[in-house]
Amino acid sequence: MTRIPAKVSQDTREKALDVAERLVQTRGYNGFSYADVAAEVGVTKATLHYHFAGKRELGTALIDRYSARFVGRMSHIDDARGDARQKLLAFAGIYGDVLREGRMCLCGMLAADFETLPESMQAELLRFFDETHAWLTKVVAEGVEGGDLRIAGAPEEVAQAILGGLEGAMLVARPYRDVARFEAAARQLLASLLAS
Amino acid sequence: MTRIPAKVSQDTREKALDVAERLVQTRGYNGFSYADVAAEVGVTKATLHYHFAGKRELGTALIDRYSARFVGRMSHIDDARGDARQKLLAFAGIYGDVLREGRMCLCGMLAADFETLPESMQAELLRFFDETHAWLTKVVAEGVEGGDLRIAGAPEEVAQAILGGLEGAMLVARPYRDVARFEAAARQLLASLLAS
DNA sequence: GTCTATAGGCAGATAGAC
DNA sequence: GTCTATCTGCCTATAGAC
Numbered sequence: 001m002t003r004i005p006a007k008v009s010q011d012t013r014e015k016a017l018d019v020a021e022r023l024v025q026t027r028g029y030n031g032f033s034y035a036d037v038a039a040e041v042g043v044t045k046a047t048l049h050y051h052f053a054g055k056r057e058l059g060t061a062l063i064d065r066y067s068a069r070f071v072g073r074m075s076h077i078d079d080a081r082g083d084a085r086q087k088l089l090a091f092a093g094i095y096g097d098v099l100r101e102g103r104m105c106l107c108g109m110l111a112a113d114f115e116t117l118p119e120s121m122q123a124e125l126l127r128f129f130d131e132t133h134a135w136l137t138k139v140v141a142e143g144v145e146g147g148d149l150r151i152a153g154a155p156e157e158v159a160q161a162i163l164g165g166l167e168g169a170m171l172v173a174r175p176y177r178d179v180a181r182f183e184a185a186a187r188q189l190l191a192s193l194l195a196s
Numbered sequence: 197m198t199r200i201p202a203k204v205s206q207d208t209r210e211k212a213l214d215v216a217e218r219l220v221q222t223r224g225y226n227g228f229s230y231a232d233v234a235a236e237v238g239v240t241k242a243t244l245h246y247h248f249a250g251k252r253e254l255g256t257a258l259i260d261r262y263s264a265r266f267v268g269r270m271s272h273i274d275d276a277r278g279d280a281r282q283k284l285l286a287f288a289g290i291y292g293d294v295l296r297e298g299r300m301c302l303c304g305m306l307a308a309d310f311e312t313l314p315e316s317m318q319a320e321l322l323r324f325f326d327e328t329h330a331w332l333t334k335v336v337a338e339g340v341e342g343g344d345l346r347i348a349g350a351p352e353e354v355a356q357a358i359l360g361g362l363e364g365a366m367l368v369a370r371p372y373r374d375v376a377r378f379e380a381a382a383r384q385l386l387a388s389l390l391a392s
Numbered sequence: 393g394t395c396t397a398t399a400g401g402c403a404g405a406t407a408g409a410c
Numbered sequence: 411g412t413c414t415a416t417c418t419g420c421c422t423a424t425a426g427a428c
Binding site: 026027028030031104108109111112113114115116122125126127144152153156157158160161163164165166167168169170171172173174175176181182185186187188190192193195 | 222223224226227275300304305307308309310311312318321322325331340348349352353354356357359360361362363364365367368369370372377378380382384385387388389391
């Protein structure tokens with residue numbers, strides 16, 4: 001039986017993804033280079049090309065992993081089985097945690113860079129937003145049916161406003177390095193979109 | 197008396213600003229080059245360097261002009277003297293118009309690139325958001341005092357939610373090339389933040 | 393898996409002629 | 411004001427040794 005080593009030392013691939021993820025979230029897709037990632041991981045650029053054919057492949061792997069994690073967090077929120085309002089607050093909390101690290105949402109950042117992204121990344125990005133929007137729509141709709149929430153329009157539209165509202169609140173709060181600014185906006189957003 | 201030529205042909209400086217503005221709004225600050233601008237204007241890179249010492253100076257000039265225009269539009273909305281709700285709808289309309297051209301708000305885009313910007317651009321960017329936020333706060337506060345609006349928190353926080361909400365709705369709608377997505381989110385946002 | 397070495401191109405920027 | 415020519419450095423990517 002193969003000894004699986006304890007997760008003491010990440011392999012290079014995973015380390016590279018961690019570094020690249022942070023660089024995209026703070027500097028954007030066009031604001032970092034293979035050399036930046038390699039240097040910080042402690043390998044050469046050639047080594048990076050062994051793990052990822054090119055920057056495009058690194059980028060798609062980044063969205064893949066981030067997407068999977070996000071879906072995992074949304075499932076986790078579902079499992080906790082609070083009411084709709086609690087679920088949406090927990091969802092907003094994810095964004096707050098990201099911002100606390102001085103980062104933008106990976107996919108919000110890539111949305112800004114959209115026009116410059118390789119096609120494969122564009123397609124994955126849209127899938128991320130589709131999934132997130134679908135989850136939000138579901139939570140809002142359930143909240144309305146269960147009587148937890150009262151909304152003024154279609155659940156799809158409210159979901160759109162929540163998703164955009166949180167991304168934008170991050171976008172504007174980050175330059176000020178002011179998480180409170182984000183939290184105030186998020187609170188306003190949820191409290192008023194969702195009457196009870 | 198000097199003959200001022202009719203505005204038939206913009207000078208190179210103004211043309212360059214127009215091109216660079218569109219490139220920043222669609223590709224981000226790190227997604228275009230001096231060569232891109234020069235080629236589209238129809239001059240060489242050296243000529244561009246005559247008008248702007250460097251990319252930093254081009255960038256600050258961009259924010260200057262955009263800021264001044266934005267302030268002008270806000271004043272114009274003030275002059276029209278509708279009630280607070282009409283003013284905020286007109287404000288949201290500005291963003292819709294920008295998105296209709298396939299562009300992101302210049303300063304929203306630069307907010308994403310914030311960490312990679314020269315200090316002079318960072319400072320000007322914060323000033324833009326400060327001014328815009330101040331105007332929104334004023335309009336919301338007046339609306340509340342005049343009885344046009346009912347809000348759930350401080351005008352500053354509602355203003356923050358509106359600003360972030362509109363920027364984020366643009367950010368997410370643009371990859372889909374779907375202005376309706378933006379408009380639905382904006383409508384939700386304003387309708388629910390501002391009860392009457 | 394990781395390295396050295398290097399290709400080939402594009403970045404922002406400058407000197408100096410016209 | 412605009413040009414040609416050029417510099418220096420960084421970019422992504424590849425070949426080939428270990």
